[in-house]
Amino acid sequence: MTSTNGHQNGNGTGAETGTWRVKAGLAQMLKGGVIMDVVTPEQAKIAEDAGASAVMALERIPADIRAHGGVARMSDPDMIEGIKEAVSIPVMAKCRIGHFVEARILQSLGIDYIDESEVLTPADEENHVNKHKFTVPFVCGARNLGEALRRVNEGAAMIRTKGEAGTGDVVEAVRHARMMMSEIRRIQNMDEDELFTFAKNIQAPYDLVVETARLGRLPVVNFAAGGVATPADAALMMELGMDGVFVGSGIFKSGDPAKRARAIVEATTHFKDADVLVRVSRNLGEAMVGINVSSLAEADKIAKRGW
Amino acid sequence: MKVGVLALQGAFIEHEKKLHALGIETVQVRLPAQLDGLDGLIIPGGESTVIGKLAAEYKLIEPLRAFASDKPTWGTCAGMIFLARDIGNDRQPILGVMDITVNRNAFGRQIDSFEQALPVTVLDDAPFNAVFIRAPLVTAVDAAATPPVEILSTLPDGRIVAVQQGHLLATAFHPELTDDLRLHTYFAQMVRERASA
Numbered sequence: 259m260t261s262t263n264g265h266q267n268g269n270g271t272g273a274e275t276g277t278w279r280v281k282a283g284l285a286q287m288l289k290g291g292v293i294m295d296v297v298t299p300e301q302a303k304i305a306e307d308a309g310a311s312a313v314m315a316l317e318r319i320p321a322d323i324r325a326h327g328g329v330a331r332m333s334d335p336d337m338i339e340g341i342k343e344a345v346s347i348p349v350m351a352k353c354r355i356g357h358f359v360e361a362r363i364l365q366s367l368g369i370d371y372i373d374e375s376e377v378l379t380p381a382d383e384e385n386h387v388n389k390h391k392f393t394v395p396f397v398c399g400a401r402n403l404g405e406a407l408r409r410v411n412e413g414a415a416m417i418r419t420k421g422e423a424g425t426g427d428v429v430e431a432v433r434h435a436r437m438m439m440s441e442i443r444r445i446q447n448m449d450e451d452e453l454f455t456f457a458k459n460i461q462a463p464y465d466l467v468v469e470t471a472r473l474g475r476l477p478v479v480n481f482a483a484g485g486v487a488t489p490a491d492a493a494l495m496m497e498l499g500m501d502g503v504f505v506g507s508g509i510f511k512s513g514d515p516a517k518r519a520r521a522i523v524e525a526t527t528h529f530k531d532a533d534v535l536v537r538v539s540r541n542l543g544e545a546m547v548g549i550n551v552s553s554l555a556e557a558d559k560i561a562k563r564g565w
Numbered sequence: 566m567k568v569g570v571l572a573l574q575g576a577f578i579e580h581e582k583k584l585h586a587l588g589i590e591t592v593q594v595r596l597p598a599q600l601d602g603l604d605g606l607i608i609p610g611g612e613s614t615v616i617g618k619l620a621a622e623y624k625l626i627e628p629l630r631a632f633a634s635d636k637p638t639w640g641t642c643a644g645m646i647f648l649a650r651d652i653g654n655d656r657q658p659i660l661g662v663m664d665i666t667v668n669r670n671a672f673g674r675q676i677d678s679f680e681q682a683l684p685v686t687v688l689d690d691a692p693f694n695a696v697f698i699r700a701p702l703v704t705a706v707d708a709a710a711t712p713p714v715e716i717l718s719t720l721p722d723g724r725i726v727a728v729q730q731g732h733l734l735a736t737a738f739h740p741e742l743t744d745d746l747r748l749h750t751y752f753a754q755m756v757r758e759r760a761s762a
Contacts, residue, residue, distance in 0.1 A: 271721040273681040280678045283698045283742050287610045287642070290574040309619060311574060311612040346670060347612050348699065370675035370699070393676045527573050527619055528595060 276393030278415070284348065284371065284395055285416035285479035288312055288502055292492065292523050293481070295319045295506040297337075299344035305509070308519035312348040312371070314504070315341040320377050320424030320560070321507035321546065330378045332360040335367055342368065350397070355564055356382025358391075365394040371416070372396045376563035377423045377506075384565065389413030399483065401434045401561060403441035404460030407470065410478055411463045417476055419500070420561040421484015424507050426548030428485040428494065430561055435482060435498040445471040475499075484561065487512070487545050489525030489538045496529035513543030568756060569594040569603040571629075573619040575611015575643060579741035583749040597628040605637040605756035608644030610698070610739050613669065616643055617658040626658055633662045637732040637755045645735035646701050663733050664710035671702035671737075683738075685718045685727060688747050693718070695726065695738035702737055703728055732759055 274280075291311025296302040302313050317333040318326065332353050342349045348370035353360035355374055360381075364372050374387050376399050389396040390413035399420035400406035406417045419438070421431030445456060445467060457467040469477050482495030483504035492503045503526050505519075512518045521538035528534035551559075568584055570577045572593035581591045584607075594600060606629075608616070620626050632638065633648065640648040640663075647659050649667040672678065678699055682692035695718070703725035706714040710730065718727035718736075726737040732755060740748040 271681065273679040273720075275677060275679045277680055279680055279696055279742060280698060283696055283739060284675055284678065286576045286579060286742065287612070287698055289576060289578070289611075290572070291612060291615055306614065309615045311615050347614060348675065365676065368674040368676060395675065523615070524619070524622065531595075 281395035281415035282478050285397070288348070288416075288481075289479055290527060291502045292519075292526050293350065293502070293504045294509055294519060295504075296341060296510070299340045301510055301515070302341045302344045302349075304516050305519055306345045306347050308516055309523035310347060310519065311502070312350055313341065313345060314350045314352065314373065314506075316352055319507045319510060321426070321511050322424075323377060324424040324549075324558075324560075332357070332363065332378070335363065338364075338367055338369065352378055353387070354378040355380040356385050356387060358387045361387050361392060361394075361396075365392055369394060374398050374414070376420060376560050380563050386412050386564070389415075397481070399561070399564060400438070402437045402460070403445075403470070404462045405564065406438060406476055406480070407460075407462035407466040410466055410476070414478065416479045416481070418481040418483040418504055420564070421482070421486070422551045422554070423484045423560050424549075425485050425551055425554070426487040426508055426511070426546040427551045428487065428491045429551050431482050431484045431486060431495060432498065434484075434561075435495060435500055438476070438480070439499045442470060442475060446474055485551070486522075487548065488542070489521045489535060492522045493525045493529035493535055496526060502526065508546055511546035513545075518542050518545075566590070566604050566753075566756060566760060567592055567602060568753075569600060569606045571606065571608045571616065571620075571644070573611075573623075574615045575609045576739070576741055577607075577609045577611075580607045580609050580641075580749075583741055583746060584753070586746060587749060587753055589753055596623055597625055600628055600632050603632070603636065604760045605752070606632060606639070607752070608638065608640040608647050609741070610642035610644065613643035613646040613659075614657045616647060621658040626660065630660050630662060633660055633733065637734070637752065637759050638662075639734040639736075639752045641736050641739055641741065642698065642700055645703075645737055648733060648735050650707075663728070663730050663735060664707035664714055665703050665728055665730075665735065666705040667701045668704045669701050670699050671704075672697060672700055675699055681720070683718050683720065683726070685748070686715075687717055687729070687751055693740070693745060693747065694743050695736075696742045697726075697738050700726075700737045702726065703735070
């Protein structure tokens with residue numbers, strides 16, 4: 259990637275902020291870690307103490323957004339600032355798909371990463387935010403390679419699976435991770451002629467398809483998200499080739515959030531170590547109740563948002 | 566020669582790729598026993614609070630301290646915080662083996678993260694593209710320390726971003742995010758010299 263949307267920082271010393279390397283680099287530092295949804299400064303402290311590598315500040319976790327219905331928007335700046343002040347780890351926040359003014363507000367608040375998220379109600383049914391225009395980096399959801407590379411082309415410096423947020427059912431995150439990884443494995447065996455056609459078919463920029471084939475992975479960090487509720491779920495997503503894990507409703511909708519948060523952090527680091535997984539899976543108390551994705555009406559599926 | 570990379574959280578694969586490019590065998594370290602037989606260790610960037618907690622939880626603090634007091638160890642960003650004696654708070658576990666004071670998140674939030682070409686004393690004349698991501702700074706070095714702490718690189722305004730104390734190396738920036746292998750080559754040389762001494 260050679261995006262050069264950096265800015266001189268004005269001190270005359272040649273320091274450049276907002277470069278692609280700096281944006282994608284923060285995601286690289288988050289790898290192997292767990293990013294947790296929090297709605298209060300107290301929850302943010304619990305998450306940080308449990309070993310979260312970042313927190314996502316929002317007013318309602320996806321399970322509650324689902325339950326409440328209505329239009330879900332960017333959170334109140336006061337609420338986001340309260341969380342920012344409570345922790346020393348990076349703080350992320352969500353804007354609606356295509357809502358570049360919400361994104362601008364979040365950048366001015368000094369948020370470390372913006373999630374242009376299908377969990378909120380989309381503001382634009384055609385266009386996503388032009389993320390190249392921002393100094394702050396963006397993460398976006400994707401269900402397959404084409405969607406992931408369209409987001410990268412718009413400037414996303416990090417990708418996550420969409421999964422089906424707020425359900426506690428990992429099946430959709432698995433589907434999306436499997437889909438991306440199998441598409442990547444396929445293009446690694448294609449010749450140039452086939453790559454042109456493949457890029458056209460998945461509606462992704464040819465150059466990014468070629469780069470992905472060469473790297474054997476997405477050109478940016480790729481986390482699992484949507485439905486992760488247990489340490490075993492987190493380890494499963496790591497085994498499927500994800501670089502780290504977002505946990506939304508799974509922690510603070512469970513019986514013992516601090517313990518479950520710690521367990522998911524340990525499972526993400528030691529995902530190949532069955533002894534660790536046995537130990538951290540014991541006596542976690544009640545998991546979030548959950549909704550089977552197969553019982554959801556098509557209209558209630560969040561992952562379909564985004565284009 | 567075998568070099569370990571602490572693989573609790575963060576950008577450990579990036580460091581491994583650089584070492585592989587130099588033909589060096591690497592080992593991911595998550596448990597104390599994985600330190601056995603290593604000639605050197607890199608503590609990568611990531612979140613220092615997470616790395617510290619997982620190191621404490623898996624009883625790595627004392628083994629890492631013993632390793633770093635004997636064998637070449639290099640900390641980048643979070644790794645530099647982890648090596649420092651003083652980080653201005655006692656809420657997160659650190660190794661405390663280098664006689665430096667480090668300030669976490671010294672530059673502000675992610676929108677203040679930057680890259681900049683800087684001279685590094687132990688390299689040739691070409692500047693090194695230093696990538697700073699929510700980076701720390703060395704705010705003080707102990708002048709009475711033995712072996713002495715050498716300053717390898719500063720920002721144009723004099724703030725310290727790379728130091729070496731004997732067999733310990735620390736950089737506030739991320740050489741593993743660039744295509745420049747010179748600092749990894751320099752560290753490999755430190756490991757080689759120590760192993761043959």
